[in-house]
Amino acid sequence: MEVNTMFGDELSHYLKPGDTVWVHDYHLIPLGQCLRRHGHDQTMGIFLHTPFPAAEVLIALPTHRELVQALAAYDLIGFQTENDKRAFADYIRHEARGSVTKDGRVTAFGRKFRIGVFPIGINPEQFEGPVANPKQMRWARDLKERSGDGSWLIGVDRLDYSKGISQRFAAYERMLERYPAYRGWVTYFQITPPSRGEVLEYKQIRQELEAQAGHINGRFADMDWVPLNYINKSYSRDRLALFYRACGVGLVTPLRDGMNLVAKEYVASQNPSDPGVLVLSRFAGAARELTDALIVNPYDVNSVADAIAQGIEMPLDERRRRWQSMMKVIRKNDLNRWRETYLAALAACGAERSAA
Known part of the structure; x- marks a missing residue:
């Protein structure tokens, strides 16, 4: 006050x-x-x-x-x-x-x-533009080729309990348990810039997530594969757009969120001919608009694990249909x-x- x-x-x-x-x-x-x-x-x-x-x-x-x-x-x-x-x-x-x-x-x-x-909303052209740049597209292709035939997942959230990152890590671990064929083939990138580092609770959640990521990697990693890349740094909007495009599944699973624009950014960055799949919390405001995402309860570890697997395996025709539906909403309800x-x-x- x-x-x-x-x-x-x-x-x-x-x-x-x-x-x-x-x-x-x-x-x-x-x-x-x-x-x-x-x-x-x-x-x-x-x-x-x-x-x-x-x-x-x-x-x-x-x-x-x-x-x-x-x-x-x-x-x-x-x-x-x-x-x-x-x-x-x-x-x-x-x-x-x-x-x-x-x-x-x-x-x-x-x-x-x-x-x-x-x-x-967002300005979708700000995320469509970088991925249409020939130089940037080459960078994205090179990035993607490093994974060979594997599939990439991405989550982008500031460090906050409300974003449900811990529950998401647990769901990814459960997916690797339930779908052993994905081990060595699916890689998850979690980009989480630090926030409010001077606040004790935020220091604690960072320590908890680092420990959780270490546990998952220690349990499943191999000499040539790290299952979870937990990254505590910021990236420019243009670079994020390229990361989004390179990843076949976007994970946006907050425990509660007013809207969550990352969901819209991920969709807007996709390749129209080969789009990725959005896994979205029902407790994000974006779920009211992006109804063709895979809507999940972030507290239900098993259902999120299954949704990730569903996104990885989703046929191209269904991915295109879902993406087109969501992009129509994003373009209509822009910033x-x-x-x-x-x-x-x-x-x-x-x-x-x-x-x-």
């Missing part, structure tokens, strides 16, 4: 009548309330990139009412999925004793505002549409409030 107050104090000096304020994510939830207290009546919206918790989970926080009341300072609250919007509406009805109409008009905490769903749709809805809220 202190940081938001400082931010609001500073931003107040720059705001002019007629300005529109668009705030992003939970870290800055109180900012709108701080600006209202400074007397600012501008149109303000917030977009929550992360999932909104169910009411019965949220009320466990001692300050849950203050948090949601702070959200009521905005004219428009944007969510990634209908589930998030529904969870917020449930809280308003049952805890705040407010009202929510079918079209997202909310009355609560002495204010009227709106809620809506705006699933965030530009997300921005334009949200800002149009926010402008409508401002016009409605001015006319009242």
Whole structure:
């Protein structure tokens, strides 16, 4: 709250009548309330990139009412999925004793505002471009040839418990147990740049994953094969696009995620004539759009292991059909549409409030 107050104090000096304020994510939830207290009546919206918790989970926080009341300072609250919007509406009805109409008009905490769903997208051409560059394509082919006839899997996540990397490692180990023919043939690359290294919990998860990767490699590796390459470094977007394209199965299995754009990046990077397969957690917002991925429960190690095997063995015709379906969604709901749709809805809220 202190940081938001400082931010609001500073931003107040720059705001002019007629300005529109668009705030992003939970870290800055109180900012709108701080600006209202400074007397600012501008149109303000917030977009929550992360999932909104169910009411019965949220009320466990001692300050849950203050948090949601702070959200009521905005004219428009944007969510990634209908589930998030529904969870917020449930809280308003049952805890705040407010009202929510079918079209997202909310009355609560002495204010009227709106809620809506705006699933965030990517610019697919930013991932299609690098893999179409002849020089980059040669690099990708050389990279792929190193695996011979083998198959590659890839996961790209920042270091965080919510990404389900530990459960994914366990599923990969289970797959090697259940499908011994894949030993020496399937290689998994997990790219996990460190984050929040000064926080004890993040140091612990890094140590746990390193130990888990070491266990898998110690159990299954051979002189000419390392089953799991666990990489703690960042790569450029262009280089990631090439990695995505070289890997036949993309693993995106968070325990909970607002959207998870890696899923869309992986699909957008694929070769249309020989695309890879996306294995996607049902608890990622992207699963609401990319329904032709192999949807899994990340807590179910056996089902994830089987989905990986299914992705490896999937016939080309089915891979193409699934990829085409997902790319149609990605191109339609790209980043530009997300921005334009949200800002149009926010402008409508401002016009409605001015006319009242």
